Amino acid sequence: MVNLAKLLILSLIQGLSEFLPVSSSGHLVIVSHILRFTENQLAWTVAFHAGTLLSIAAFFRKDLAKILFSVLPFKKETREERKEQSKLLGLILLATVPGAAVGLIFYEFFSNLFQNIQLVALALFINGCWLIICQRVSSRKGAAVDLKNFGWRQALLIGCGQAAALIPGISRAGATIGCGYLCGLKKELAFKFAFLLAVPSTLGAIALSFNKLNCPIILLCFSILFTALVGYLALEILSQVIKKDSLNYFAFYCWAVSLWIYFFVNRM
DSSP, X not given: OOOHHHHHHHHHHXXXXXXXXXXXXXXXXXXXXXXXXXXXXXXXXXXXXXXXXXXXXXXXXXXXXXXXXXXXXXXXXXXXXXXXXXXXXXXXXXXXXXXXXXXXXXXXXXXXXXXXXXXXXXXXXXXXXXXXXXXXXXXHHOXXXXXXXXXXXXXXXXXXXXXXXXXXXXXXXXXXXHXXXXXXXXXXXHHHHHHHTHHHHHHHHHHHHGGGOOSOHHHHHHHHHHHHHHHHHHHHHHHHHHHHTOTHHXXXXXXXXXXHHHHTXXXX
């Protein structure tokens, strides 16, 4: 029987760490290790993904609606607006390719990495360094690239960042937003693109594992909704952090957790 307290803790961790640049997968590995949570982890992973998908849909509802109208035969938008949103959709689909290809080809390899808590510690340390580098590069060169100047090379680079985040401890949000910074994207565009990019990849992850679900429906729905609420709050926090150029704080956090894992959790 699933322990409700453990499920609440994991849902809280997923909701916060999926959208903050600190790696949700790494944190779930750590907390599951500490709590000895082994009950049908695949089912709960699917639930957590569904919850975070709901968060994105709610937070970016206007952007998703614009993209939807750009591919449907409605006259709500002008030709220029439809062209712009169609371009954004194409870039999102293109950026999805690297992560999808790497995930499908090396599925077993990355699945096994979730058993290695030492790797999580190293990856979190690297993640912190990455955030510092991207923040400094962005501050020096500025962010001027808007959607009109956003091209396929930049989209592929951001997609490669998402592929790197298959390693537990590497933040998907941090990797994709950071790549957006390195490409010179305006901070608001880097933030928006990083999370719109999460929609197709999250849908794919859910689809691949949905038929393997085997857990109480009530607990499953509860986990999805709780994760969604916490995730929405995390998106609000990160949107303010992006505006204030404060990614450095998350880097310090990643380093602290990395050292904590190495010296304490790894010995449990």
